[in-house]
Each structure stands twice: as structure tokens, then as C-alpha cells.
Amino acid sequence: xNKHNAPRLRSAALPASSAxxxxxxxxxxxxxxxSIIERAPERQxxxxxxxxxxxxxxxxxxxxxLGPDLKVIAMNPxxxxxxxxxxxxxxxxxxxxxxxxxxxxxxLKHVGDALASQGAWKGExxxxxxxxxxxxxxxxxxxxxxxGGDVAYYLALSGxxxxxxxxxxxxxxxxxxxxxxxxxxxxxxxxxLVEKAFTGARDGKGFAVLYADLDSFGxxxxxxxxxxxxxxxxxxxxxxxxxxxxxxxxxxxxxDDFVVILPGVESETDVAKVARSLxxxxxxxxxxxxxxxxLAITASIGAAVxxxxxxxxxSILHRAEVASAYAKEHARGSWQFFTDEVGSxxxxxxxxxxxxxxxxxxxEFVLHFQPKFDLRLGRIVGVExxxxxxxxxxxLVPPAGFIPLAEETGLINEIGxxxxxxACRQAKSWSDAGLPPMRMAVNLSARQLSKEDLLSxxxxxxEKTGLPPNLLEIEVTESALMEKAVKGIxxxxxxxxxxxxxxxxxxxxxxxxxxxxxxxxxxxIKIDRAFVAEIGGQGDGAMLAGAVIGLxxxxxxxxxxxxxxxxxxxxxxxQHWCDEAQGYLFSRPLPADEFERFVRERPRx
Numbered sequence: 001x002n003k004h005n006a007p008r009l010r011s012a013a014l015p016a017s018s019a020x021x022x023x024x025x026x027x028x029x030x031x032x033x034x035s036i037i038e039r040a041p042e043r044q045x046x047x048x049x050x051x052x053x054x055x056x057x058x059x060x061x062x063x064x065x066l067g068p069d070l071k072v073i074a075m076n077p078x079x080x081x082x083x084x085x086x087x088x089x090x091x092x093x094x095x096x097x098x099x100x101x102x103x104x105x106x107x108l109k110h111v112g113d114a115l116a117s118q119g120a121w122k123g124e125x126x127x128x129x130x131x132x133x134x135x136x137x138x139x140x141x142x143x144x145x146x147x148g149g150d151v152a153y154y155l156a157l158s159g160x161x162x163x164x165x166x167x168x169x170x171x172x173x174x175x176x177x178x179x180x181x182x183x184x185x186x187x188x189x190x191x192x193l194v195e196k197a198f199t200g201a202r203d204g205k206g207f208a209v210l211y212a213d214l215d216s217f218g219x220x221x222x223x224x225x226x227x228x229x230x231x232x233x234x235x236x237x238x239x240x241x242x243x244x245x246x247x248x249x250x251x252x253x254x255x256d257d258f259v260v261i262l263p264g265v266e267s268e269t270d271v272a273k274v275a276r277s278l279x280x281x282x283x284x285x286x287x288x289x290x291x292x293x294x295l296a297i298t299a300s301i302g303a304a305v306x307x308x309x310x311x312x313x314x315s316i317l318h319r320a321e322v323a324s325a326y327a328k329e330h331a332r333g334s335w336q337f338f339t340d341e342v343g344s345x346x347x348x349x350x351x352x353x354x355x356x357x358x359x360x361x362x363x364e365f366v367l368h369f370q371p372k373f374d375l376r377l378g379r380i381v382g383v384e385x386x387x388x389x390x391x392x393x394x395x396l397v398p399p400a401g402f403i404p405l406a407e408e409t410g411l412i413n414e415i416g417x418x419x420x421x422x423a424c425r426q427a428k429s430w431s432d433a434g435l436p437p438m439r440m441a442v443n444l445s446a447r448q449l450s451k452e453d454l455l456s457x458x459x460x461x462x463e464k465t466g467l468p469p470n471l472l473e474i475e476v477t478e479s480a481l482m483e484k485a486v487k488g489i490x491x492x493x494x495x496x497x498x499x500x501x502x503x504x505x506x507x508x509x510x511x512x513x514x515x516x517x518x519x520x521x522x523x524x525i526k527i528d529r530a531f532v533a534e535i536g537g538q539g540d541g542a543m544l545a546g547a548v549i550g551l552x553x554x555x556x557x558x559x560x561x562x563x564x565x566x567x568x569x570x571x572x573x574x575q576h577w578c579d580e581a582q583g584y585l586f587s588r589p590l591p592a593d594e595f596e597r598f599v600r601e602r603p604r605x
Contacts, residue, residue, distance in 0.1 A: 068154075353409060431471065
């Protein structure tokens with residue numbers, strides 16, 4: 001390949017498989033083609049290099065070229081497109097974003113050993129996308145030698161895994177049942193294993209379930225990023241496995257939630273011993289990125305035992321989770337059996353969940369509206385729609401009282417769709433009534449962002465209500481933008497091309513890369529209210545707020561401040577060229593009729 005000016009290349013033979021049985025997909029075809037190119041007569045060397053370069057640039061599948069130290073020398077456009085990484089983020093680094101389901105963090109060592117002994121490796125690889133998602137593939141890696149027999153490069157070629165009828169059976173089962181990061185049973189398999197333990201326990205042997213939730217894992221990810229978070233999860237899984245019996249099962253439900261299934265337990269004393277052993281294993285300081293940095297990790301564990309704590313597999317699993325939440329609330333780093341006292345806490349939650357379901361069916365929600373002022377023009381340019389629950393017999397319930405539960409149960413999709421329709425109808429009504437043009441801002445939840453029909457659903461609402469796209473603003477939290485799938489980002493990009501205004505909410509409290517955030521389809525960035533509250537306070541509050549505004553402006557996005565409550569905060573924001581602001585200094589959130597009067601009577605600051 002002409003960009004590397006390598007000496008004459010000689011190939012290492014690729015063994016049939018270094019990672020399991022079954023024919024390898026597409027990468028082998030590319031390897032064969034590259035071998036043919038290399039065997040071309042020397043007098044055709046220039047043509048050979050041009051052909052190799054053309055394959056590198058135009059191949060539909062990803063190609064990485066690694067140096068002898070396994071650091072990336074080059075990547076082709078296909079790898080950039082499918083992984084989301086830019087060359088400057090990858091070149092010169094060992095590709096730590098690659099891991100296998102079976103070997104996890106040991107993947108690169110395993111590959112290095114295979115290349116050293118056999119000159120080649122191929123097998124299943126899971127690549128962490130730049131947006132945080134994990135994508136399976138089948139990779140072939142082989143050595144490229146100099147004429148003197150030294151390793152010049154490693155050529156890594158990717159291909160999609162075959163999920164069709166011809167797919168290797170063992171590989172398909174693994175993909176369907178195991179977590180790609182830790183290799184543990186995934187949510188689907190965990191439920192099957194609990195059911196199996198329940199069936200086996202009917203002969204009187206009993207079984208128990210432990211539900212472990214890591215404490216402050218979200219803070220670790222926010223402070224150190226996803227890569228360190230993955231290291232923590234992988235190591236915690238390894239440690240937990242180390243204290244269990246061969247007949248026990250360990251699974252990861254997602255996030256930082258683990259489940260242990262203990263078949264044939266004789267007493268609660270045995271369960272308690274396992275819980276203590278798990279807590280001790282987790283609590284050992286965990287080195288990340290080398291021994292120079294250690295993290296203190298704790299977990300909260302809940303335990304439920306059959307048949308005492310439930311008559312079904314689902315109830316045992318659920319009550320172990322409830323006990324874990326109780327332990328986390330009362331004493332982090334501890335364990336808790338499910339008891340009547342713990343169970344009594346289920347009733348309010350279940351009652352609230354049932355009431356929320358009825359609220360969706362009875363249309364018990366209402367929107368309040370808060371104005372957004374342009375600080376240069378001094379007039380209202382937008383309005384944020386904020387949902388409230390008119391719970392029967394309780395008055396208005398603020399979002400914090402029900403949105404987290406709606407997210408957890410999935411009801412947020414229905415509630416969010418209702419809020420978007422109602423906000424668009426109201427915006428169109430105000431526009432028809434002659435109010436000045438105002439963008440209607442509606443919050444989009446993380447769960448909504450991952451919906452398959454996100455784009456088509458919003459388009460339908462705009463068409464049905466008749467609201468022009470340029471009068472709609474979608475707000476998505478910074479953390480949700482970092483975590484959600486490429487499809488969600490693609491939908492937002494399409495909406496922006498239609499004219500919909502897009503805003504990153506709660507900016508500054510997440511863990512995003514500024515470069516990544518800059519490349520997202522955003523028009524505005526809303527500074528989290530916590531930073532605004534620091535203005536005028538003790539210490540470095542104003543300096544911190546100014547720095548956050550500067551960061552947002554460096555991304556070439558409009559800057560919006562929320563939670564403005566004091567005059568000195570407003571003056572500070574103006575001096576630092578903040579574009580827009582909202583907060584109680586201007587107006588609290590108002591019902592629709594009161595908001596309309598506010599706009600007519602006070603359209604300017």
C-alpha cells in the first residue's frame with residue numbers, strides 16, 4: 001500500500017481457525033485477493049501497489065493496519081464509517097476498543113500470542129463503536145513480513161457476522177445468550193436460568209437469587225469514561241465468578257446490575273456467606289489503566305430465597321432486586337434479605353406504577369410553559385413545554401415524581417408521544433392566534449431516542465398538527481446523546497435537515513468528548529442549572545460558569561442558560577455573551593392561557 005512504503009511483502013499462512021470451528025466469512029476472500037496481489041511479478045510492482053491501495057480505500061468492510069507493536073498505523077474509510085472513530089483517535093494507539101465475547105479485556109494479549117506463534121489469527125470480535133454501542137464482527141488478522149523475515153505490519157480485515165441459517169450454531173447461541181463485554185449470561189439467559197432453578201427446586205432443595213448493584217458506578221463513568229467503566233465491569237465479573245461454586249450461575253442484566261443464582265442451597269446462612277464473599281471480592285481496590293490509579297468499589301446486594309420469598313421464578317428475581325434497592329438506600333456496600341419490611345416498600349411503588357398506567361389511559365397529563373429570552377434582542381424567542389401529572393386526589397405531580405418510574409417501566413414512550421403532540425398543537429394554535437414566532441422545545445427521553453420509529457413518529461406529529469418544523473425544538477440530555485445507538489443520532493440528523501432545532505440539555509454534567517459533541521447534529525447547548533446557580537455564590541462559581549459557556553461557544557453552538565433566578569446571574573450571562581436564558585427571574589412555568597397572556601403583556605425583557 002503506497003502510503004506505507006513497505007519493503008517487499010511476504011505472507012504468513014493463515015490457519016483454518018484460531019478461535020473456534022466454522023468457515024470464516026468475508027475477510028478470508030480479501031486476504032486471498034491481497035495474497036494474489038503480493039505474488040504479482042516484481043515488474044508489476046507499481047500496479048500492484050495501486051491495486052492494493054484501491055482495495056484499502058474502497059473495500060466495503062473495515063481494514064486496520066497495525067505495526068509490530070500492535071498500534072494502529074492506518075484505517076480505511078469503511079472502518080471509520082462503521083466504527084464512528086476518526087483517524088486521529090485511532091492511529092498510534094493499540095485498538096483497545098476491540099474485545100471478544102469470550103476473552104474480554106485479554107483479547108489483545110490472546111491475539112498477540114497467536115500472531116507471535118502462528119503468524120495469524122481469526123475469530124469473533126466485538127468492536128465498541130465511538131457512540132458506546134458494541135457491534136459483533138468476524139475478523140482475520142495476519143502478519144506481513146519483510147524480505148528479511150521480520151514483521152513489518154499486521155493486516156486486520158473485518159466482516160459482518162452471519163446470523164442466517166448458515167451461521168455457525170455455537171456462535172449464534174453465544175451471541176443470543178451472553179454479554180459481549182464480560183462473557184456472562186445476559187438478561188435473556190438469566191431469566192431462563194432462574195426458571196431452571198425454580199423447576200429444579202420443586203423437589204424441596206430450594207434455591208436463592210442474589211441481585212448485586214454496584215454503588216456509584218455512574219459517577220465512575222462520568223469521571224473516567226466508558227473505557228474505565230468497562231474495565232470495572234469486566235474485573236468485577238471475574239471476581240464474582242471466583243467466589244462461586246461450579247453449579248452457581250452469574251449473569252449481567254445490563255449496566256452495573258449482576259445476578260447470582262444459587263441452586264440447592266440448604267439454609268439462609270449459606271446464602272449470607274456467599275453475599276459476604278461477593279462484597280469482600282468487590283471491595284478490593286481495583287487498579288485501572290495500570291497500578292497508578294485504584295478505584296474503591298462497593299456493591300449493594302439483595303437476596304431472595306425460594307420458597308419463602310415467592311412462588312415463582314419471576315417473583316424471586318424481582319424481590320432480590322427490591323432487597324438490593326433497600327440495601328443501597330440504607331447502607332451502601334451491604335447485603336439485605338427480602339423481608340416483610342422490605343416488601344412493604346413494594347406496595348407504594350406498585351401502587352404508583354398502576355396509577356401512572358391509569359394516568360396514561362385517562363389522559364391525566366398537562367403541559368406548563370416557560371419562556372426563553374434572547375439576551376441580545378431582549379425578546380421571547382422560544383418556550384419549553386414541561387409536563388405535569390394531574391394525579392387524582394393529589395394535585396399536580398412534578399416530573400421528578402413520575403418520570404424516572406415512567407422511564408423504568410417503558411411508559412415514557414406513550415407519555416413522551418402525548419407531550420410532543422400536545423406541545424405541537426399548542427404551538428400551532430399560538431401561531432394561528434398571532435403570537436410572535438417561538439420555537440416550542442420538548443424534551444426527548446433516552447428511551448425515546450432509541451425507538452425504531454423515532455423519525456417517522458415525529459414527522460407524523462408535525463404533519464398532523466400542521467406545525468412547521470422550524471418551530472419545533474427537541475431537547476436531549478448530553479448523557480443520552482453519548483449513550484444511544486447510531487440510529488437515534490441518524491434520526492436527529494434527519495430532523496435537523498428538515499429544519500427542527502436540536503439542543504443538548506444539561507450540558508457540562510455528562511462525560512462526553514467535546515470533539516464528538518461538536519460533530520452531533522446540534523444547534524444549541526443548554527448549560528445545566530447547577531452551573532448557573534454557582535454564579536454569584538462563594539468560591540469559583542462564576543469562573544466555572546464562564547468556563548462552561550466558553551466551552552459551549554467553542555463548539556460553535558448557541559448557548560442557553562436555564563435556572564436563571566437572580567439579576568446578577570442575568571448580567572453575568574450577558575457579559576459572557578450567552579445567547580438565551582430561562583428561569584424564574586423571567587417567569588415560572590405557566591399553564592397555556594397564562595403563558596399566552598404573559599407573552600402579550602411582556603414580550604420583551
